[in-house]
Amino acid sequence: MPWSEIGISLVKIALVLFLVLTLVAYLTLAERRISAFIQDRLGPNRVGPFGLLQPLADGLKLIFKEDIIPERANKILYVMAPAFSFITAIIALAVIPIGGGFSTSLFGLLKEPTFIKFQIADINVGLLYVFAIGSLSVYGVVLGGWASNSKYSLLGGLRSAAQMISYELPLGLSILGVVLIAGSLKLGDIVQAQAKLWFVFPQILGFLVFLVSSFAETNRLPFDLPEAEPEIVAGYHTEYSSMKFAMFFMAEYTHMIVASSLIVSLFLGGWYLLPYFGWFGIDIVKYWFLPPLVFIGKVFLILFLFIWVRWTLPRFRYDQIMNLGWKVLFPLAVINIIVTSAVIVFI
Amino acid sequence: MEDILFYIFAAASVAGALLVVTHNNPVVSVLSLVLTLFSTAVLFVFLLADFIAAIQILVYAGAIMVLFIFTVMYLNLRKEALAFDSKSVPIKFGILFVILIVVAYLSSLGFKRGLQITGEGTSTSTNFGTVEGVGEVLFTKYILPFELTSVLIVVAIIGVVAIAKRRFN
Numbered sequence: 001m002p003w004s005e006i007g008i009s010l011v012k013i014a015l016v017l018f019l020v021l022t023l024v025a026y027l028t029l030a031e032r033r034i035s036a037f038i039q040d041r042l043g044p045n046r047v048g049p050f051g052l053l054q055p056l057a058d059g060l061k062l063i064f065k066e067d068i069i070p071e072r073a074n075k076i077l078y079v080m081a082p083a084f085s086f087i088t089a090i091i092a093l094a095v096i097p098i099g100g101g102f103s104t105s106l107f108g109l110l111k112e113p114t115f116i117k118f119q120i121a122d123i124n125v126g127l128l129y130v131f132a133i134g135s136l137s138v139y140g141v142v143l144g145g146w147a148s149n150s151k152y153s154l155l156g157g158l159r160s161a162a163q164m165i166s167y168e169l170p171l172g173l174s175i176l177g178v179v180l181i182a183g184s185l186k187l188g189d190i191v192q193a194q195a196k197l198w199f200v201f202p203q204i205l206g207f208l209v210f211l212v213s214s215f216a217e218t219n220r221l222p223f224d225l226p227e228a229e230p231e232i233v234a235g236y237h238t239e240y241s242s243m244k245f246a247m248f249f250m251a252e253y254t255h256m257i258v259a260s261s262l263i264v265s266l267f268l269g270g271w272y273l274l275p276y277f278g279w280f281g282i283d284i285v286k287y288w289f290l291p292p293l294v295f296i297g298k299v300f301l302i303l304f305l306f307i308w309v310r311w312t313l314p315r316f317r318y319d320q321i322m323n324l325g326w327k328v329l330f331p332l333a334v335i336n337i338i339v340t341s342a343v344i345v346f347i
Numbered sequence: 348m349e350d351i352l353f354y355i356f357a358a359a360s361v362a363g364a365l366l367v368v369t370h371n372n373p374v375v376s377v378l379s380l381v382l383t384l385f386s387t388a389v390l391f392v393f394l395l396a397d398f399i400a401a402i403q404i405l406v407y408a409g410a411i412m413v414l415f416i417f418t419v420m421y422l423n424l425r426k427e428a429l430a431f432d433s434k435s436v437p438i439k440f441g442i443l444f445v446i447l448i449v450v451a452y453l454s455s456l457g458f459k460r461g462l463q464i465t466g467e468g469t470s471t472s473t474n475f476g477t478v479e480g481v482g483e484v485l486f487t488k489y490i491l492p493f494e495l496t497s498v499l500i501v502v503a504i505i506g507v508v509a510i511a512k513r514r515f516n
Contacts, residue, residue: 077374124477128401135409139381142413146374146420158420161413168410185478 004114012120016093024253025055031307038311059246067242070149077147082240082247085140089254092133095119095126096261097188099271099291118292119188126187127179130262131172134217138164140251141219145236156235159225159318166325167216167223173333174209177202177340178266191270196277198269205336207267209329214259216325219252220306222313223321260302264295268302271295353393360386373419377412384408396476 029044029051036043045051069078099118123129138161145157179185181202182193193199200207216223227235237248264270271291274280316324363383367376384407391400474480485493 074372074374077378123397125397125401128398128405128478132401132404132409135405135413136381136385138409138413139378139416142416142420143374143378154420158417161417165410165413 008114008116009120013094016120017090020090020093020254020257021250023257024250025059027253027256027303028058028249029054030303031310034304034307035311038308062243062246065242067244068239070239072149073239074147074149077143079244081140081144081147082237082244082251083140084143085137085251086247086254088133088137088140089251089258092130092258093254093261094121095123095129095187096258096265097122097191097270098261098295100288102288117188122186122188125185127175127185127190130258131168134258135168137251137255140248141236144240144248148236148239150239152233152238153236155232156227156238159232160219160236163216163219163223163225163321163325166322167213167329170209170325170329170333171213171217173330173337174206174213175266176333176337177206180337180340180344187265187270191265191272194269194272198267198272198275200267200269201275203267203336203340205332206340207263209333209336210267211263213325213329214263215306215309216321218255218259218306220256221310222316224315225318225321256303256306257299260299260306261295263302264298268298349393353390356386356389359383360390374416377416377419380415381408381412384412394476398476398478398481 032054033043033045033051043051044054047053047057069075097117097119101115101117101119103115141160141164142157145153145155145160148154178190178199181199182190184190184193190199219227227237232238237245240248269275271294273290273294360383363379363381363386366379367383370376370379384403388400388403388408391397391403474483
């Protein structure tokens with residue numbers, strides 16, 4: 001691998017980290033503002049114009065809070081858990097393609113023009129990689145709950161693990177229809193297969209199962225049993241304070257971003273503008289900056305949906321969550337696979 | 348650069364494996380096993396076996412080890428059960444040593460045989476280790492073992508349900 005390639009990859013990684021961390025900070029503000037509007041309040045609007053500097057103030061506050069480690073906690077694991085949570089959330093973004101790419105010679109720095117993809121790594125097992133990393137994210141939550149040496153934390157951690165294992169199955173099965181149609185696990189190929197028609201139309205059942213399961217995977221309301229306040233205080237992060245608490249928080253919002261970009265690239269046509277006939281003749285090689293804008297716009301819409309649902313629906317009971325996962329979503333996902341493969345083979 | 352990364356992850360996997368058997372906290376042991384499995388997956392990537400690497404993390408590190416950690420947390424082992432029995436250490440080390448020597452001898456035999464096989468191996472094909480490559484081989488050359496494995500898994504699942512139901516009644 002030549003050094004220029006490594007350099008370009010590093011720049012991409014830095015860019016994605018910067019963008020995602022900023023987005024996470026402003027998602028917290030968006031969450032509070034939107035919830036305020038839904039509940040007919042104003043929300044935080046004092047710090048800066050429209051409260052735009054509120055995330056900065058929140059960050060400063062969290063840094064200066066006292067960092068408490070419970071006396072009989074397992075110190076190493078207690079410190080590691082939030083970091084693990086956040087890292088497993090953010091490295092899944094490495095394979096998400098936000099656009100086609102463009103050719104450049106970096107202002108004459110390179111000898112011949114190279115094609116730069118809007119994606120950090122285009123690996124053969126792209127989708128499997130996302131799910132593999134996603135399956136590791138259980139550990140952060142479980143360990144945080146266990147290492148705190150507190151009953152509420154342990155209950156939250158166990159609930160979270162049970163919920164994530166249960167919903168990983170429908171989540172993984174619901175995308176198989178998409179993979180069958182696209183014939184590839186590369187996210188770039190899957191998006192390109194949607195140039196004619198978004199997969200949300202032939203895969204409406206898979207889309208619905210994926211959407212509901214990703215709400216459960218991100219531990220968001222109506223599935224936020226791991227941190228249900230009236231029952232178990234704050235669940236797995238009850239004992240955490242200061243930046244460690246903030247990292248759990250950031251992990252949750254990063255999970256939302258990953259889930260949204262997966263929904264967009266698997267079902268909502270990725271960087272294609274229209275549901276039918278993608279760019280209807282606009283030359284996206286020439287206007288290479290348009291696809292990323294479209295992709296990010298769609299991700300914002302799904303993120304808004306996440307926040308909207310949270311402040312609209314009440315919380316499920318624990319047995320209801322398990323019933324929904326195993327007795328409704330799982331069979332639906334299996335039916336979706338059987339129907340899709342039958343259509344592909346026989347028609 | 349690949350060499351450096353290889354040595355880092357190889358060392359991590361060995362260190363994790365050692366921690367699994369030496370640490371007296373079962374949760375830490377499970378986590379070390381996760382570290383070992385993850386590092387081994389990275390080594391698979393260096394061998395161009397992307398698919399195996401992803402599946403290794405997805406199935407072993409992500410699914411099976413979560414069940415392990417679940418069990419360990421539920422059991423809530425007491426201090427006495429975990430206490431270190433220092434008298435039996437020399438005997439244990441002796442047994443371990445004998446096993447190590449036998450394994451080393453067998454694997455050296457295996458390597459000699461393996462070298463002869465790889466001469467006509469499939470490693471030259473372009474889609475080696477990718478999803479397409481593995482899938483093609485599984486559904487043509489190894490179709491019988493593949494299907495038999497699925498039967499075995501179904502039997503195991505039915506067995507688990509049967510045993511769980513009997514204890515429930």
